[in-house]
Amino acid sequence: MNYLKDIGEDALIKKLIKGLGKGEDLVVGPGDDCAVIDVGDALRYQLLKTDCVVEGVHYLPETSAHKVGWKAIARVISDFAAMGGEPSQLLVTLVMPENQAVEYVEQLYRGMERCAAEFGATISGGETSSLPAGSSAVISISGTGWVNKNQLVRRDEGRPNEVILVTGKLGGSILEKHLSFTPRMKEARWLVENYPITSMMDLSDGVAKDLPRLANSSGCGYFINKEAVPCNMGCDISAALGDGEDYELLFTVPAEVLESLQEEWRGVFPTLRLTAIGELTSEGAGALSLGDGWEHFRS
Amino acid sequence: MNYLKDIGEDALIKKLIKGLGKGEDLVVGPGDDCAVIDVGDALRYQLLKTDCVVEGVHYLPETSAHKVGWKAIARVISDFAAMGGEPSQLLVTLVMPENQAVEYVEQLYRGMERCAAEFGATISGGETSSLPAGSSAVISISGTGWVNKNQLVRRDEGRPNEVILVTGKLGGSILEKHLSFTPRMKEARWLVENYPITSMMDLSDGVAKDLPRLANSSGCGYFINKEAVPCNMGCDISAALGDGEDYELLFTVPAEVLESLQEEWRGVFPTLRLTAIGELTSEGAGALSLGDGWEHFRS
Numbered sequence: 001m002n003y004l005k006d007i008g009e010d011a012l013i014k015k016l017i018k019g020l021g022k023g024e025d026l027v028v029g030p031g032d033d034c035a036v037i038d039v040g041d042a043l044r045y046q047l048l049k050t051d052c053v054v055e056g057v058h059y060l061p062e063t064s065a066h067k068v069g070w071k072a073i074a075r076v077i078s079d080f081a082a083m084g085g086e087p088s089q090l091l092v093t094l095v096m097p098e099n100q101a102v103e104y105v106e107q108l109y110r111g112m113e114r115c116a117a118e119f120g121a122t123i124s125g126g127e128t129s130s131l132p133a134g135s136s137a138v139i140s141i142s143g144t145g146w147v148n149k150n151q152l153v154r155r156d157e158g159r160p161n162e163v164i165l166v167t168g169k170l171g172g173s174i175l176e177k178h179l180s181f182t183p184r185m186k187e188a189r190w191l192v193e194n195y196p197i198t199s200m201m202d203l204s205d206g207v208a209k210d211l212p213r214l215a216n217s218s219g220c221g222y223f224i225n226k227e228a229v230p231c232n233m234g235c236d237i238s239a240a241l242g243d244g245e246d247y248e249l250l251f252t253v254p255a256e257v258l259e260s261l262q263e264e265w266r267g268v269f270p271t272l273r274l275t276a277i278g279e280l281t282s283e284g285a286g287a288l289s290l291g292d293g294w295e296h297f298r299s
Numbered sequence: 300m301n302y303l304k305d306i307g308e309d310a311l312i313k314k315l316i317k318g319l320g321k322g323e324d325l326v327v328g329p330g331d332d333c334a335v336i337d338v339g340d341a342l343r344y345q346l347l348k349t350d351c352v353v354e355g356v357h358y359l360p361e362t363s364a365h366k367v368g369w370k371a372i373a374r375v376i377s378d379f380a381a382m383g384g385e386p387s388q389l390l391v392t393l394v395m396p397e398n399q400a401v402e403y404v405e406q407l408y409r410g411m412e413r414c415a416a417e418f419g420a421t422i423s424g425g426e427t428s429s430l431p432a433g434s435s436a437v438i439s440i441s442g443t444g445w446v447n448k449n450q451l452v453r454r455d456e457g458r459p460n461e462v463i464l465v466t467g468k469l470g471g472s473i474l475e476k477h478l479s480f481t482p483r484m485k486e487a488r489w490l491v492e493n494y495p496i497t498s499m500m501d502l503s504d505g506v507a508k509d510l511p512r513l514a515n516s517s518g519c520g521y522f523i524n525k526e527a528v529p530c531n532m533g534c535d536i537s538a539a540l541g542d543g544e545d546y547e548l549l550f551t552v553p554a555e556v557l558e559s560l561q562e563e564w565r566g567v568f569p570t571l572r573l574t575a576i577g578e579l580t581s582e583g584a585g586a587l588s589l590g591d592g593w594e595h596f597r598s
Contacts, residue, residue: 001400001401001402002400002401002402003397003398003399003400003401004395004396004397004398004399004400004401004404004429005397005398005429006401007401009427012401012404012427013425013427015401015405016404016405016408016425017425020412020421020422022421023387023388023421023423025387025388025421026388026421026423029423029424030422030423030424030425034424035388035390035423035424037387037388037423037443039338039340039345040340041338041339041340046338046443048388048390048423048424048443049390049424050390050391050392050424050425050426050439050441051392051426052392052394052426052428052437052439054394054428054429054430054431055431056430056431056434057428057429057430057431058428088322088324088336089322089324089325089334089336089347091334091347091348091349091441092349093349093350093351093439093441095351095353095437095439096303097303098302098303098304099302099303099304100302100303101300101301101302101303102300102301102302102303102305102306102311102314103300103301105303105311105315106314106315109315113319122319122321122322122324122325123319123329124322124325124328124329124334124336124347125328125329125333125334125347125348125349126312126315126316126329126349127349127350127351128308128311128312129351129353129356129357129437130303130304130353130356131353131355131356131435131437132353132354132355132356132435134433134434135355135433135434135435136430136431136434138351138394138428138430138437138439140349140351140392140394140437140439140441142349142390142392142439142441144336144345144347144443
């Protein structure tokens with residue numbers, strides 16, 4: 001018999017979504033940062049997202065509840081940003097043991113509210129359930145958002161020879177940033193308003209896992225220029241590509257806009273790096289390319 | 300220090316939502332079966348719902364995965380029905396231990412799909428997360444739905460002297476029905492299309508807990524006619540009112556339509572009982588009324 005640990009998340013999701021019906025109003029289904037729905041609005045698509053943080057996996061019992069709340073919401077906002085959109089309504093499901101202190105849960109909610117308010121979202125509903133003793137708490141967040149139809153960025157429309165960029169520096173998030181990161185909403189909005197962003201996602205599992213997903217979705221191979229990867233202090237290249245939980249933007253643009261984009265970016269976001277780390281290739285999904293100074297991964 | 304087990308779900312939710320901002324587009328916020336959002340559509344409101352089932356609380360490890368999947372989706376559909384609406388898109392978050400068999404998860408998904416398809420909903424996205432060993436699995440479902448503006452039924456617009464009705468028979472759900480119940484979508488749609496339903500909710504925790512919620516929201520007291528409560532086979536009145544997981548509809552109508560409603564109902568739904576079990580009173584939220592053959596609860 002096969003167990004979940006044997007097949008990994010991507011293969012599992014592939015299996016599960018195979019049988020799903022596709023409604024007429026479903027513009028982008030499972031596999032992107034958000035589902036995209038045509039609800040009959042002339043100018044906008046609706047974005048839908050669900051995500052969760054699990055005690056012992058995404059945070060520790062001793063972590064500040066306020067920070068856990070911030071993180072739970074910020075992860076979802078980051079996904080809306082990665083589609084070129086903005087959040088609207090958020091729903092919160094708390095699965096907590098009965099012996100959890102009420103004050104902990106109140107602090108958790110205050111952290112969620114603070115993050116939601118910061119990014120213009122409303123917590124409009126929720127659900128609570130108890131949990132058998134000894135089980136890990138689960139905080140599941142789902143939400144709706146909106147994206148202008150002409151600003152929607154998927155992860156499957158990158159094309160060969162386009163440049164791959166990342167915001168910020170990568171790696172080491174678990175040491176400092178994963179509980180208090182700022183979703184790149186402002187940056188993503190600026191990008192889709194000003195440049196032809198052909199594909200985009202947020203970096204939740206690290207470039208080593210996430211870039212192959214983007215390239216695969218787009219039917220492309222990819223190069224990474226190992227020397228160019230922006231590493232956080234104390235991180236080597238392998239930490240920068242593999243640690244995950246960066247919540248930076250990974251996206252592609254046609255090569256001809258690169259110079260202008262980087263110059264304008266420096267003016268608008270002077271304290272946040274924007275780095276070209278490689279390019280998409282025509283070798284098809286799963287293909288690898290080798291070169292001096294380039295790192296490659298199974299795609 | 301206070302713990303969750305000391306204060307109960309209703310008091311917890313009341314605490315948590317106190318600080319929440321209220322967006323302009325939020326028509327009905329936390330406290331009803333679904334959140335109701337004005338997304339700018341002329342005729343319809345959007346409904347949002349999140350819910351979860353937890354291993355060891357809502358189902359057992361040995362329960363058929365297909366049935367667990369059906370139940371997880373059916374609970375959410377039941378909430379859309381209780382607002383007078385219909386489901387549209389559903390998102391699935393699975394938090395499962397790594398040593399769960401892949402086939403179990405596939406069966407779970409097949410059960411979810413079957414229920415979604417039966418009620419015209421699409422599973423349009425999801426998320427999976429692993430869980431520390433020994434923890435209970437959590438299946439969190441969230442979704443969007445639609446309700447015609449003139450057919451929206453809340454739980455806070457019941458008025459004194461209106462009749463309280465329930466569909467079906469109550470109690471004993473845990474023995475037979477809680478895994479395979481049919482959400483009362485068809486019945487709810489018929490009700491809101493044909494009668495002035497003033498308040499409605501679905502019975503998830505049993506009349507003894509749910510009716511006080513409805514009455515409280517509506518600022519009313521209530522009577523129950525103990526003799527009238529329709530009990531499932533093998534259930535006494537206390538099981539019928541207290542067992543929970545009935546997933547029947549609990550709703551109110553003005554007394555003057557009762558006769559016509561019951562007569563027409565028998566023609567349209569000949570195999571499903573519709574029973575007047577009491578009435579709302581003017582004594583205000585939390586007030587109790589006593590009478591011969593009436594049962595009362597803390598409201």
